[in-house]
Amino acid sequence: MPGKVIAAATGKGGAGKSTVIACLATYWASKGSKVALIDADPNQTLARWHSKGSALAGLPLKVETDEHAIIPTVAAFVADHDIVLIDCAGFGNQVMIFAIGSADLVVIPVMTDEASIFEALKTRKIVESASQLVKKPIRSRTLLCRVKRSAVAVHARAQLVAFHAEPLTGQLNDRVAFQEATFHGSSPTALLPRGGAARDVDRVAKELEADIWSRS
Ligand SMILES: Nc1ncnc2c1ncn2[C@@H]1O[C@H](COP(=O)(O)OP(=O)(O)OP(=O)(O)O)[C@@H](O)[C@H]1O
Ligand SMILES: [Mg+2]
Numbered sequence: 001m002p003g004k005v006i007a008a009a010t011g012k013g014g015a016g017k018s019t020v021i022a023c024l025a026t027y028w029a030s031k032g033s034k035v036a037l038i039d040a041d042p043n044q045t046l047a048r049w050h051s052k053g054s055a056l057a058g059l060p061l062k063v064e065t066d067e068h069a070i071i072p073t074v075a076a077f078v079a080d081h082d083i084v085l086i087d088c089a090g091f092g093n094q095v096m097i098f099a100i101g102s103a104d105l106v107v108i109p110v111m112t113d114e115a116s117i118f119e120a121l122k123t124r125k126i127v128e129s130a131s132q133l134v135k136k137p138i139r140s141r142t143l144l145c146r147v148k149r150s151a152v153a154v155h156a157r158a159q160l161v162a163f164h165a166e167p168l169t170g171q172l173n174d175r176v177a178f179q180e181a182t183f184h185g186s187s188p189t190a191l192l193p194r195g196g197a198a199r200d201v202d203r204v205a206k207e208l209e210a211d212i213w214s215r216s
Contacts, residue, residue: 003034003081004212005074007103009126012119013090016109016145018045019178021087023201024107024208026055026187028083036077037061040070040099041089052185067094074102092126101130105212106140108165109172112147112156121163139211143204144171170203 006024008017021037029035037056039046042065050056060081064073077084086103088096100106106127110120120142127140142165147153160167172178177188177197188197 003036003078003084004105005078005084005086005103006105006107006208006212007086007088007096007099008107008109009088009096009100010108010110010116010119010123011090011092012109012111012116015090015111015116015119016143016172017041017090018049018087019182020107020109020143020145020172020204021046021085022049022056022181023172023178023187023189024205025059025085026189027201027205029056029059030189033082034080035059036081036084038070038073038077038084038086038099039063040065040086040095043089046087049182049185052183053190055184055186055190057185065089065095067098070095070098071102074099097126097130100127100138101134103138105208106138107208108140108142109145110142110156110160110165110167111145112150112153117156117159117163117165120160120165124165140166141208141211142167144168146174147171148174168204168207170200170207172200172204173197175200 008021047063050061086099108120108123110116131138175197181187
């Protein structure tokens with residue numbers, strides 16, 4: 001069976017795309033899945049993450065910022081991996097559109113502010129258009145990231161529900177473990193498997209699994 005392609009995308013910078021990709025990669029690799037990574041962001045946050053520690057180092061990673069090469073790069077990885085994860089740039093570009101068009105599911109990280117939600121809704125529309133263009137279903141799920149325990153977080157989730165943006169029930173709470181992981185080139189799953197951040201990742205990964213594998 002060909003692998004599944006999951007892209008993290010939103011036009012909002014700093015929402016948590018690279019974090020969620022690195023964390024999901026580590027999680028699924030630790031469960032024995034064959035995972036490949038594509039860094040489609042010219043800033044190469046994921047590539048630096050990959051080069052720093054052991055958690056991602058064993059996984060193949062290709063930096064691909066050429067809009068004409070992204071589709072063949074995805075196809076090459078899909079042929080012999082279970083999961084291909086793509087980290088998109090923090091601004092809309094052609095590479096992001098083609099990455100979304102190649103995906104089975106797009107995770108849209110969203111912070112708990114109005115601009116993030118606005119960008120998330122725009123990204124959902126891009127996914128819908130890409131899905132129509134390539135004539136295949138492409139799921140998209142919003143994922144609340146960097147969430148502080150606050151009334152505004154509750155409000156942001158309610159807004160996503162009201163706008164039918166299909167938020168995942170799980171969320172990546174605002175935790176220093178996610179920032180520590182960037183320095184170690186690792187992930188909470190590898191660094192602190194019993195900690196709160198690893199639990200956040202675990203819950204999100206399981207929900208995504210239920211979403212894409214149960215539908216195929
Ligand atoms: N759940 C979290 N808790 C605490 N810090 C977080 C969390 N998620 C991300 N961060 C921090 O927020 C910053 C931005 O995260 P990240 O690089 O994953 O976002 P991004 O969407 O990939 O950004 P860009 O648009 O620049 O590519 C980083 O410093 C990261 O460590
Ligand atoms: Mg990034």
